[in-house]
Each structure stands twice: as structure tokens, then as C-alpha cells.
Amino acid sequence: xxxxxxxxxxxxxxxxxxxxxxxxxxxxxxxxxxxxxxxxxxxxxxxxxxxxxxxxxxxxxxxxxxxxxxxxxxxxxxxxxxxxxxxxxxxxxxxxxxxxxxxxxxxxxxxxxxxxxxxxxxxxxxxxxxxxxxxxxxxxxxxxxxxxxxx
Amino acid sequence: xxxxxxxxxxxxxxxxxxxxxxxxxxxxxxxxxxxxxxxxxxxxxxxxxxxxxxxxxxxxxxxxxxxxxxxxxxxxxxxxxxxxxxxxxxxxxxxxxxxxxxxxxxxxxxxxxxxxxxxxxxxxxxxxxxxxxxxxxxxxxxxxxxxxxxx
Amino acid sequence: xxxxxxxxxxxxxxxxxxxxxxxxxxxxxxxxxxxxxxxxxxxxxxxxxxxxxxxxxxxxxxxxxxxxxxxxxxxxxxxxxxxxxxxxxxxxxxxxxxxxxxxxxxxxxxxxxxxxxxxxxxxxxxxxxxxxxxxxxxxxxxxxxxxxxxx
Numbered sequence: 144x145x146x147x148x149x150x151x152x153x154x155x156x157x158x159x160x161x162x163x164x165x166x167x168x169x170x171x172x173x174x175x176x177x178x179x180x181x182x183x184x185x186x187x188x189x190x191x192x193x194x195x196x197x198x199x200x201x202x203x204x205x206x207x208x209x210x211x212x213x214x215x216x217x218x219x220x221x222x223x224x225x226x227x228x229x230x231x232x233x234x235x236x237x238x239x240x241x242x243x244x245x246x247x248x249x250x251x252x253x254x255x256x257x258x259x260x261x262x263x264x265x266x267x268x269x270x271x272x273x274x275x276x277x278x279x280x281x282x283x284x285x286x287x288x289x290x291x292x293x294x
Numbered sequence: 295x296x297x298x299x300x301x302x303x304x305x306x307x308x309x310x311x312x313x314x315x316x317x318x319x320x321x322x323x324x325x326x327x328x329x330x331x332x333x334x335x336x337x338x339x340x341x342x343x344x345x346x347x348x349x350x351x352x353x354x355x356x357x358x359x360x361x362x363x364x365x366x367x368x369x370x371x372x373x374x375x376x377x378x379x380x381x382x383x384x385x386x387x388x389x390x391x392x393x394x395x396x397x398x399x400x401x402x403x404x405x406x407x408x409x410x411x412x413x414x415x416x417x418x419x420x421x422x423x424x425x426x427x428x429x430x431x432x433x434x435x436x437x438x439x440x441x442x443x444x445x
Numbered sequence: 446x447x448x449x450x451x452x453x454x455x456x457x458x459x460x461x462x463x464x465x466x467x468x469x470x471x472x473x474x475x476x477x478x479x480x481x482x483x484x485x486x487x488x489x490x491x492x493x494x495x496x497x498x499x500x501x502x503x504x505x506x507x508x509x510x511x512x513x514x515x516x517x518x519x520x521x522x523x524x525x526x527x528x529x530x531x532x533x534x535x536x537x538x539x540x541x542x543x544x545x546x547x548x549x550x551x552x553x554x555x556x557x558x559x560x561x562x563x564x565x566x567x568x569x570x571x572x573x574x575x576x577x578x579x580x581x582x583x584x585x586x587x588x589x590x591x592x593x594x595x596x
Contacts, residue, residue, distance in 0.1 A: 163550075166557045167572040171534050173593045174477055175325055178535045181573030194544075232322050233329045237575045242345075245432045248314075255317045270318040271332030271438040273388045274428035277576035281547045287573040291324045326476055383473050384480045393496075396583045406468045421469040422483030422589040424539045425579035442475045 146225050149261055150216075158213055160221035161185055169218040172292055176232065179218055181287040183279060184210035192281035195274075196244030199283045204246075208236060208253030211286035215254075216261065219290065230291040231258045231268040237285045240274035247272040254286045297376050300412055301367075309364055311372035312336055320369040323443055327383070330369055332438040334430060335361035343432040346425075347395030350434045355397075359387060359404030362437035366405075367412065370441065381442040382409045382419040388436045391425035398423040405437045448527050451563055452518075460515055462523035463487055471520040474594055478534070481520055483589040485581060486512035494583040497576075498546030501585045506548075510538060510555030513588035517556075518563065521592065532593040533560045533570040539587045542576035549574040556588045 150157065163169055163180065171178045184191040184207040191207040193199035199207070212234075219225045236251035238244075251272035258266035268288075278285050301308065314320055314331065322329045335342040335358040342358040344350035350358070363385075370376045387402035389395075402423035409417035429436050452459065465471055465482065473480045486493040486509035493509040495501035501509070514536075521527045538553035540546075553574035560568035570590075580587050 163572075166554045166561065167536070168569045169571070171532065171569070171571045173532055173534045178571040178591070180571040181575070230322065230324055232324045234318070235573065237573070240428050242427050245428060245430060247428075247430045252317045259317065267319045267322070269320070269322045269329040269331040269438070270314075271386065271388075271436065272430060273332070273426050273436060275575050276427045276544050276578045277542050277547060277549075279547060279549045279574060285573065285575060287571075289329070381473065381475055383475045385469070391579050393578050396579060396581060398579075398581045403468050410468065418470045418473070420471070420473045420480040420482040420589075421465075422537065422539070422587065423581060424483070424577050424587060427578045440480070 146261065153260060157217040157220060158185055160217040161214060170222045175292055177224055177290040177292050179215050179288040179290060181285045182211045182214035183282040184284055185214060186210050190280055191283050193283045194239045194241055195250060196241030201246060201249060204250035204283060205253035207283040208250050208286060209257050211284050212254035212257040215288050224292055227292045228262060228290055229293040231262060231266050232291050233269045233289040235287045236272040237275045237278060238272065239278045239283050247274055250284060297412065304411060308368040308371060309336055311368040312365055321373045326443055328375055328441040328443050330366050330439040330441060332436045333362045333365035334433040335435055336365060337361050341431055342434050344434045345390045345392055346401060347392030352397060352400060355401035355434060356404035358434040359401050359437060360408050362435050363405035363408040366437065366439050375443055378443045379413060379441055380444040382413060382417050383442050384420045384440040386438045387423040388426045388429060389423065390429045390434050398425055401435060448563065455562055459519040459522060460487055462519040463516055472524045477594055479526055479592040479594050481517050481590040481592060483587045484513045484516035485584040486586055487516060488512050492582055493585050495585045496541045496543055497552060498543030503548060503551060506552035506585060507555035509585040510552050510588060511559050513586050514556035514559040517588065517590050526594055529594045530564060530592055531595040533564060533568050534593050535571045535591040537589045538574040539577045539580060540574065541580045541585050549576050552586060
């Protein structure tokens with residue numbers, strides 16, 4: 144089954160791949176690895192902003208992380224790489240957090256679970272999830288990725 | 295000398311490899327590189343929590359970073375990779391810090407020095423060390439790693 | 446044209462490659478990739494300290510990020526790799542930020558634009574830019590890098 148077919152089966156429509164907010168590119172492929180820039184959580188074109196522990200709850204955070212994951216998939220598709228994913232290798236999840244919010248792993252699961260849903264075992268990845276005090280444009284979550292690409 | 299023998303020589307007992315706090319895996323090997331998920335500082339099964347500049351002093355921070363490093367080694371061992379380490383390539387150290395604590399490099403040395411102790415020259419790595427306002431479960435330090443693995 | 450010649454053409458003098466603040470190395474090359482440790486913004490030997498949203502303005506932040514980028518180039522040169530850059534693959538930009546400063550991408554452009562100036566298309570990279578509450582020695586910005594190296 145193609146990844147596109149699997150996305151359809153899951154009822155997932157990918158967002159429009161966001162243009163970089165600044166002077167860099169969304170994806171660089173080198174040595175069989177796609178390095179995907181940190182993606183922000185746009186849902187229907189609107190950025191999910193806010194801070195965990197303040198004005199975003201756990202469900203909202205997980206939804207934001209999932210939106211970051213969808214944007215990673217959208218960037219891979221825009222780069223013609225979506226059907227060539229060999230392994231999701233690493234996700235880096237940055238969660239906009241107050242100093243007393245410590246559930247970054249649960250928030251990041253929004254992106255991690257998506258990768259497993261879409262890619263199955265190939266979607267299992269290493270991960271780092273940390274809190275940050277603020278993110279670009281006030282985003283609630285940012286996620287970057289390293290993805291192995293088949294030749 | 296095997297790495298296990300060297301650990302014995304140093305009097306180091308590795309902790310039990312911690313299960314991921316969430317839906318990801320501890321280690322992914324791809325293209326000769328092991329990507330190790332961000333590890334938290336469990337000592338005798340108890341997480342070292344707190345914040346540098348607040349309720350954790352420099353020694354406590356270094357000890358926490360070393361505990362993260364030991365957990366990286368424990369994860370490599372659990373994955374059958376400990377004796378195949380060719381080079382410690384990169385460590386990423388995230389230090390739970392108040393806004394006026396600026397000794398993240400010294401804290402991160404707890405993990406860096408461990409890698410040199412255990413692996414010698416092969417343990418010398420690139421590194422980024424930054425402050426963060428909070429970490430999963432309130433951990434004092436989190437460290438992730440990229441490790442080259444011999445075939 | 447060599448990279449050195451291009452730097453001359455741009456009127457750029459690289460700083461002295463900074464010694465690591467701690468027990469690690471500035472660059473590790475493995476599998477055709479140079480992993481460059483997080484670099485701090487030294488200008489004429491003086492560290493640019495401060496926090497965006499507090500005592501560093503956007504221009505100062507961009508200048509600091511550019512200084513980090515110059516230090517990345519200086520480290521590559523010191524390692525004998527400057528003329529072997531095949532592609533700037535990924536930059537990680539950590540911006541010392543108050544909780545309401547959200548222009549991390551613009552700040553990080555100080556480093557990103559430099560890479561494009563110096564390397565042209567080979568300088569286009571993936572990137573993650575996040576806010577952090579504090580950085581080593583009070584630095585305003587820290588940037589690390591993954592650089593593909595030709596054999």
C-alpha cells in the first residue's frame with residue numbers, strides 16, 4: 144500500500160506544505176537521510192499558538208504536535224519523498240511550556256503516534272522532547288525530523 | 295578490552311535501560327549511526343529532578359548529566375550495540391535552568407567526561423548544551439546522542 | 446572559486462576558532478558528515494551576551510547568529526574542512542529569549558543568510574530555531590550544524 148493510500152484509509156488529509164518562515168529550506172536530503180526543518184502546527188492554515196501549562200491543555204498540545212507531524216509529512220510529499228520513507232529515524236519535539244509543565248513526552252506523542260499510524264514499524268523513531276519558553280510566532284509545539292529515504 | 299571490561303575497571307554498573315516514557319523507541323540504527331532518544335537521569339531507579347540555579351547545584355547537575363550518559367550506555371547495551379561503538383559523534387544536552395544559570399557546559403561535562411572515560415579517543419564528541427525552562431517529569435538534565443556503530 | 450576566496454570577496458574575516466568551553470571537541474566527521482558543536486557568538490573575542498526581548502534587539506540577535514555562523518566556518522577551517530563543504534545540511538539555532546519574543550526565525554537568519562552568501566545553493570539548509578531561557582555564559586544565540594563533507 145502506498146503511503147498516500149494509507150493516509151486516505153486513516154482519513155488524513157495533509158496540509159499545504161508551509162513555506163519556510165525564513166531563509167532556509169524545508170528538507171535537505173544527504174546521504175540517504177532527509178533532514179526536515181522544524182515544523183510549526185498549522186491547522187487549516189491557522190497556527191496553533193500558546194503555552195502548555197498556561198493556555199493550552201494536554202489535548203491541545205497533542206493536537207498541535209500531531210499537526211507538526213502532518214506538516215512533516217506534507218513537506219516530504221512536496222519534496223517527492225513521501226513514498227520513499229524507509230524509516231522515521233528521529234523526531235525532535237520542542238514544547239512551549241511553563242516552568243511547571245512536565246508532560247512534554249505526552250504532548251510529543253501527538254507526532255510520534257501519527258508516525259506509527261502512517262508508517263507502522265517503519266514509523267518507530269528515536270526522540271527527544273524538551274520544554275522551551277517560547278517558539279517562533281508563538282507556536283505551541285515545533286517538531287523537526289530525520290527520515291531515512293530509500294534510493 | 296571490551297567496553298564491559300572497561301566499565302568494570304572503572305567500577306561503573308550500568309542502570310536498567312529505562313523504558314521510553316512515551317510512544318517511541320530508545321535507539322534507532324540507520325546508516326551506521328545509532329540515534330539514541332533523549333535520556334533522563336535515573337539513579338537507582340529514582341529520577342533526579344530539579345532546576346540548576348534553583349534547587350540543584352553544579353555538582354548535582356553534573357551528576358545528573360552523568361546519569362543521562364550512563365542511561366545512553368545502558369540503552370546501547372540493551373540494543374546489543376555497546377561493544378560496537380565506533381565513535382561517539384554528538385551529544386545534545388538540555389539543562390533545566392533558571393534564567394541566570396549559565397554553566398550548562400560544566401553540567402554537560404558530566405556526560406561528556408563519562409564518554410571519554412569509557413571510550414577514550416572514540417568517546418570525544420561534538421556537543422550542544424543549552425538551557426531549558428523545564429524537562430519531562432521535572433528532570434534536571436536530558437541528553438540525546440548520535441553514535442557511530444561498526445558493522 | 447575557493448571558499449576562502451569567496452570569504453575575501455565578501456570582506457569576511459573568520460574569527461579565531463574558539464576552544465571548546467568544556468570537555469568535547471568542536472567537530473567530529475563521521476560517514477561524510479561533519480557534526481559541529483554548538484557555537485557561541487564571539488565578535489573580536491568578546492561574547493555577545495543577553496536576551497532577545499530584554500536587552501538584545503532584533504538586529505543584535507541577527508548579528509549574534511551571524512557570529513555563530515562565522516564560528517562554525519572558523520571551526521571547519523581549523524579542522525581543514527572549509528574547502529570540502531559539499532552541503533550545509535542542518536542548522537540548529539537556540540535563541541536566548543523572553544517568553545514573549547517570537548521572532549527566533551528572523552534572528553536565526555543571521556546564520557542562515559551567511560551560509561547562503563558564502564556557499565550559494567550548497568549553503569541552503571534545513572533548520573530548527575527555538576527559544577531558550579538561557580545559554581552558556583549568557584550568550585544571546587547558539588548554533589550547531591551538520592555539514593556534508595566531500596571525500
